[in-house]
Amino acid sequence: MSAHDPHAGPRPVASWGVRRFxxxxxxxxxAMWWVEHAFGRAHxxxxxxxxxxxxxxxxLSVFSAAFVCLTLGAVHAALLTxxxxxxxxxxxxxxxxxxxxxxxxxxxxxxxxxxxxxxxxAQVWDRPAAAAQIRRALPRVSKTRLEAALYGDRRLLVVxxxxxxxxxxxxxxxxxxxxxEPEDVRVQPLGExxxxxxxxxxxxxxxxxxAERAFNDEIxxxxxxxENFQLSIDLRVQGVLENELAAAAEATQAKGAVxxxxxxxxxxxxxMASWPASNSRNLAAAATxxxxxxxxxxxxxxxxxxxxxxxxxxxxxxEALQIGSRRITDFHAQNKVMTLEEVYLHSSxxxxxxxxxxxxxxxxxDYFGRFGLxxxxxxxxxxxxxxxxxxxxxxxxxxxxxxxxxxVTPLQVAAAMASxxxxxxxxPLTLRKGGLPNAPVRQVVTPETSRVMLDxxxxxxxxxxxxxxxxxxxxxxxxxxxxxxxxxxxxSTAHAVGTFAAVFPADGPVNARRYQILVLIDEPQTYPRTxxxxxxxxVGRIADRIAGFLGVARRADxxxxxxxxxxxxxxxxxGDGR
Amino acid sequence: xxxxxxxxxxxxxxxxRGVRWIEIIGVLLVAAMVFSxxxxxxxxxxxxxxxxxxxxxxSDNGQRVRLLRAEVARLERPNRLEALSRGAGLGPxxxxxxxxxxxxxxxxxxxxxxxxxxxxxxAQPSAPxxxxxx
Numbered sequence: 001m002s003a004h005d006p007h008a009g010p011r012p013v014a015s016w017g018v019r020r021f022x023x024x025x026x027x028x029x030x031a032m033w034w035v036e037h038a039f040g041r042a043h044x045x046x047x048x049x050x051x052x053x054x055x056x057x058x059x060l061s062v063f064s065a066a067f068v069c070l071t072l073g074a075v076h077a078a079l080l081t082x083x084x085x086x087x088x089x090x091x092x093x094x095x096x097x098x099x100x101x102x103x104x105x106x107x108x109x110x111x112x113x114x115x116x117x118x119x120x121x122a123q124v125w126d127r128p129a130a131a132a133q134i135r136r137a138l139p140r141v142s143k144t145r146l147e148a149a150l151y152g153d154r155r156l157l158v159v160x161x162x163x164x165x166x167x168x169x170x171x172x173x174x175x176x177x178x179x180x181e182p183e184d185v186r187v188q189p190l191g192e193x194x195x196x197x198x199x200x201x202x203x204x205x206x207x208x209x210x211a212e213r214a215f216n217d218e219i220x221x222x223x224x225x226x227e228n229f230q231l232s233i234d235l236r237v238q239g240v241l242e243n244e245l246a247a248a249a250e251a252t253q254a255k256g257a258v259x260x261x262x263x264x265x266x267x268x269x270x271x272m273a274s275w276p277a278s279n280s281r282n283l284a285a286a287a288t289x290x291x292x293x294x295x296x297x298x299x300x301x302x303x304x305x306x307x308x309x310x311x312x313x314x315x316x317x318x319e320a321l322q323i324g325s326r327r328i329t330d331f332h333a334q335n336k337v338m339t340l341e342e343v344y345l346h347s348s349x350x351x352x353x354x355x356x357x358x359x360x361x362x363x364x365x366d367y368f369g370r371f372g373l374x375x376x377x378x379x380x381x382x383x384x385x386x387x388x389x390x391x392x393x394x395x396x397x398x399x400x401x402x403x404x405x406x407x408v409t410p411l412q413v414a415a416a417m418a419s420x421x422x423x424x425x426x427x428p429l430t431l432r433k434g435g436l437p438n439a440p441v442r443q444v445v446t447p448e449t450s451r452v453m454l455d456x457x458x459x460x461x462x463x464x465x466x467x468x469x470x471x472x473x474x475x476x477x478x479x480x481x482x483x484x485x486x487x488x489x490x491x492s493t494a495h496a497v498g499t500f501a502a503v504f505p506a507d508g509p510v511n512a513r514r515y516q517i518l519v520l521i522d523e524p525q526t527y528p529r530t531x532x533x534x535x536x537x538x539v540g541r542i543a544d545r546i547a548g549f550l551g552v553a554r555r556a557d558x559x560x561x562x563x564x565x566x567x568x569x570x571x572x573x574x575g576d577g578r
Numbered sequence: 579x580x581x582x583x584x585x586x587x588x589x590x591x592x593x594x595r596g597v598r599w600i601e602i603i604g605v606l607l608v609a610a611m612v613f614s615x616x617x618x619x620x621x622x623x624x625x626x627x628x629x630x631x632x633x634x635x636x637s638d639n640g641q642r643v644r645l646l647r648a649e650v651a652r653l654e655r656p657n658r659l660e661a662l663s664r665g666a667g668l669g670p671x672x673x674x675x676x677x678x679x680x681x682x683x684x685x686x687x688x689x690x691x692x693x694x695x696x697x698x699x700x701a702q703p704s705a706p707x708x709x710x711x712x
Contacts, residue, residue: 093640107651113641164645189651239656246657472673545670554673563673 093226096184096205098219100198100212101228102235103270103433109188109198109212111223115162115180117141117170120155123177127151130175137169138162161185186212194238196274196282197231197431210282211431214380230433232268237261240545241271245519248538249275252498252524258283258410259538260518261546264418264503265511266435267427270550284414285383288407289520292483292531293347293465294417294501295373295403300344301420301453302367303355305445311452313340317350323395328353344456345464347480349402356401361392364400370426370444371416373408378428378440383409403481413501414518421454421477421503423447423510450510458506462559469502469536471544472564473554478502478517478539480531485523495523500535504543507557515550517542 038055100109117138124130127150134146141159149156160183162170167180186201199210205220207213211231222229241259249257257275262268274283281287303309316337321328330348343351356364368374374388387407389396399405411429419426424445430436445453457477460466465480481499484491499520505512519542521534547554556562592599663669677685 099644106654107647110644110648110651112645112648187648189648190655191652191657193655193657235656239660243657243660541670544673553678554676 095223095226096220097186097201097207097212098222098225098227098229100219101230102233102238103230103268104234104236105228105230106235107189108194108231108233108235109186109201111184112187113164113182114160114185115164115167116160116183117158117162117167118155118179118181119146119149119158120177120179121150121152124150125176130178133173133175134158134170134178137173138166155179190235192277193242194233194235194273195277195280196284197233197238197269197272210381214431231431232263232270232433232435233272233431234270234549236549237546238271238273240542240549242273242275242277244538244542244545245273245275246277248519248521248534252521252526252529252534254521254524254534256283256287256522258287258518258520258522259542260284260410260414260516261542262414262418262429262516263435264422264514264516265427267415267418267429267439268433268435269429269431270515282381283520283522284410285377285379285381286409287522288384288386288409289497289499289522290404290407290483290485291413291499291520292403292481292497294413294479294481294499294531295406296344296347296352296401297420297453297457297479297501298368298371298373298416299352299356299364299401300340300456301445301449302359302363303340304452305367305449306359306363308359309340309355311339311341311456314338315340315343315348315351315354317343317348317354321350321353321398323353323357323398326395326398328398341456341459344479345460347402347465349398352401353398356397357394359397361397364397365392367444368400368406370442371419372412372426373406373416377409377411377415379411380431383411386412403483410518410520413499414516417501417503417518418516419444420450421457421506421510421514421516422450424450447510454503454506454510457503458557458559461502461506465530465532466500466502466536468532469500469539469543470560470564471504471540471547473556473560473562474543474547474552475505475507475555475557475560476502476540476543477504477506478536480536482530482532496529497522498524498529498531498534500531500539502536502539502543504547505552505555505557507555513550513552515546515552 095111097111099107101107131146131150145158149158188198197210199212200208201212202208207216219229241261245257245259259273261271263270272284314337318335318337328349330350334346338351376385377383389405396405415429424443424447426442426444428436428439454477461469461476461478466478469476469478479501483497484493485495485497487495502517503514517539519535519538524534554562559567
């Protein structure tokens with residue numbers, strides 16, 4: 001072995017020191033040494049050409065492998081992961097909050113890009129002129145904010161929520177230093193119409209009240225999918241309700257008014273109005289009233305449903321009813337023995353008090369509970385809790401039977417009336433189009449009772465106190481309610497609530513399409529103040545105007561012709577409208 | 579050496595002025611590929627610029643559509659329509675003036691076809707016997 005023998009050359013390990021390296025490092029060092037000395041080794045072996053070939057081959061292989069990897073990677077990226085590039089995962093029409101539309105797609109609330117107006121004072125030439133021009137183009141801008149921005153030392157927000165039109169007006173002034181930044185704003189193009197149903201949204205896009213709050217998550221999810229969110233409201237019905245309610249409230253110089261229209265078979269709210277609309281409080285949910293005689297409907301229904309009475313049961317209303325020290329009289333005393341039907345049509349307090357005391361507290365409480373009159377109405381908005389009686393004595397039962405001693409929200413009465421006219425099923429009201437999925441439905445009365453009550457309600461419009469609610473050919477049935485309000489602990493005849501709770505059409509099978517209209521007039525100032533005069537005419541006009549939208553055809557029934565002419569066998573018992 | 583390998587070797591050794599043909603062909607192919615990739619990339623960039631321009635237009639138009647829809651809803655709000663139509667003297671139609679398509683024949687019976695009166699053809703007027711005097 002010579003000193004030039006590459007196979008026996010000095011190993012690097014010897015010079016670097018064995019002890020300093022772990023075995024893996026030692027292997028690497030040896031490999032590098034072997035590569036570095038490959039040329040010399042090949043020469044020593046007298047095979048120089050082989051050495052070159054080996055090197056070329058090795059480099060070729062390495063590069064080929066690298067390029068094959070790159071090629072595979074490129075092919076994979078180009079062909080197999082289609083759709084990842086370009087477009088983006090969100091929907092092209094996605095918005096933060098979906099447009100709120102009515103059941104037919106009419107717009108209720110939408111997002112519009114508004115603009116914030118910013119001014120950079122360093123770029124403004126003539127500040128007084130700029131201030132004057134901006135104030136002329138945009139009168140609502142605050143003078144102090146504008147001057148603070150113009151004479152400040154940095155770019156400042158002057159006013160936000162500029163509408164696109166206002167933006168153009170400012171932009172056309174061609175002022176230096178004025179710039180705009182887009183901001184997404186929720187707008188309610190209907191103004192005060194349906195405001196109690198739609199509700200408000202904060203600047204961060206979170207619903208604060210009414211439907212915007214109740215369906216907040218679903219509205220945002222629908223917005224991300226680029227879809228609209230539909231409510232059960234029908235804007236045409238809502239519009240008629242609002243206009244007629246406002247007309248009735250103004251005609252009676254009332255303090256407030258409520259109107260609710262629902263589909264009794266699905267629980268969908270088609271219209272809900274609270275007057276005055278400028279009041280942000282929704283009286284349909286956030287106010288309770290003693291409803292008066294409307295409750296006679298529920299008392300009579302309970303009596304019929306328990307089998308205690310039928311239409312021909314006789315009740316002695318010939319003299320006032322004495323319960324303890326309390327004397328119950330009738331508003332229009334008939335002073336005779338009456339059938340149950342007459343009790344209802346004459347709206348006799350004595351008759352319903354007799355029924356209630358006969359049924360007793362357990363039955364009355366059971367039925368009123370099932371009608372949902374004793375608990376907060378299940379609904380998408382939070383609503384006021386009813387004021388229910390503390391004791392269930394005979395005197396209380398008598399009061400309850402004609403709608404005193406219990407204060408309920410109009411929503412509760414609307415749901416209870418619906419349950420009485422749809423075959424006896426209590427369906428929670430909802431603003432969701434198509435009704436609540438998996439709604440907890442409970443049977444309140446039997447379908448037979450429901451059928452009897454529908455006929456009784458209709459007779460009350462034809463022959464009883466609800467005559468002014470008649471709409472030609474639409475078979476309106478309903479019950480008036482007139483209550484005095486308790487002022488400072490005493491019932492005041494000067495403060496009244498007039499109500500009319502109606503359904504139409506009242507004929508046909510119990511599961512036929514049917515709509516419930518409730519109109520409540522709070523503190524009417526015109527005389528007479530009874531529900532039959534202040535609320536019933538509005539109900540008639542509303543039914544007349546919305547029937548076409550709802551597809552209810554005018555038809556004759558046993559009491560009236562399709563054009564509303566009387567069939568002589570049936571005449572008004574009296575026209576007092578109580 | 580097998581004949582196939584010999585053919586490959588011969589092809590490999592085919593040269594012009596000391597440069598292998600196979601290398602010249604390879605360089606040309608690579609140049610063609612580079613150029614085509616360049617063309618494809620340039621076209622793709624142009625397309626994607628166009629796409630983003632169209633998308634911007636779509637989004638602008640979408641905004642305008644939203645704005646116009648809101649404007650329509652504002653103009654068609656029920657209380658405004660009612661006030662306008664009351665102002666124009668319009669109101670709900672009285673029930674006695676409403677009819678369905680089926681009741682039309684009762685309201686206005688289809689008139690009997692009137693007998694066709696054939697106008698008597700006037701006799702050809704004879705030329706007036708006017709003597710033109712000169």
